Amino acid sequence: MWQAVVGAHVLGDRRVSGAGKSTLARRLAAWGHHAVSADDYDRLCGWTTLDGIRVTRPDQLDVGWLAAHKWRWDLARLDEIIAEAARLDVPSLWVCGWAANALQLAGRFDAVFLLEIDHQTMRARIGDPRWGNDHGRVGDTLAAALASHTRFVAVWRRCGAVTIDGTRGVDTVAEELLLAALRRSDRYA
Numbered sequence: 774m775w776q777a778v779v780g781a782h783v784l785g786d787r788r789v790s791g792a793g794k795s796t797l798a799r800r801l802a803a804w805g806h807h808a809v810s811a812d813d814y815d816r817l818c819g820w821t822t823l824d825g826i827r828v829t830r831p832d833q834l835d836v837g838w839l840a841a842h843k844w845r846w847d848l849a850r851l852d853e854i855i856a857e858a859a860r861l862d863v864p865s866l867w868v869c870g871w872a873a874n875a876l877q878l879a880g881r882f883d884a885v886f887l888l889e890i891d892h893q894t895m896r897a898r899i900g901d902p903r904w905g906n907d908h909g910r911v912g913d914t915l916a917a918a919l920a921s922h923t924r925f926v927a928v929w930r931r932c933g934a935v936t937i938d939g940t941r942g943v944d945t946v947a948e949e950l951l952l953a954a955l956r957r958s959d960r961y962a
Contacts, residue, residue, distance in 0.1 A: 794811070795810040808869060
């Protein structure tokens with residue numbers, strides 16, 4: 774069973790910030806599950822121009838640069854990760870992350886889970902440099918994340934993502950996620 778975990782994002786179809794996806798991937802892996810953080814997984818994610826050419830992100834991101842670029846998953850690399858999990862015969866692969874093309878790739882997963890957080894949690898998490906990458910702490914990324922949050926959540930709900938309260942501690946979120954996946958798999962068994 775292949776699972777995807779998405780979270781709150783920024784500007785139009787851009788980047789995830791503060792939902793806890795990478796932290797969750799590390800916790801699931803520590804508990805013995807096959808889980809990857811899409812942001813950290815070799816060659817899976819990267820910034821591209823609107824026509825798909827990989828680029829290097831500048832130190833400061835302004836609204837203009839964000840409007841002309843997207844954070845995307847590499848389709849071939851995602852397929853390699855899924856194929857590797859199948860070869861290893863893992864019972865479940867958890868891909869924790871988000872990208873501008875995630876909706877188009879959601880069909881590759883048996884289930885998609887949305888880690889939903891509120892604005893206060895988003896601000897607190899991405900404002901703390903100990904949390905993940907610097908997205909939300911540079912340039913216009915925090916304002917963009919807050920401005921697009923409601924639309925992002927609505928889109929993923931309409932697409933059938935299973936909502937998980939991402940504001941709670943990582944152990945609680947991981948347990949809820951595993952239970953939701955189990956309930957979902959029981960319905961389709």
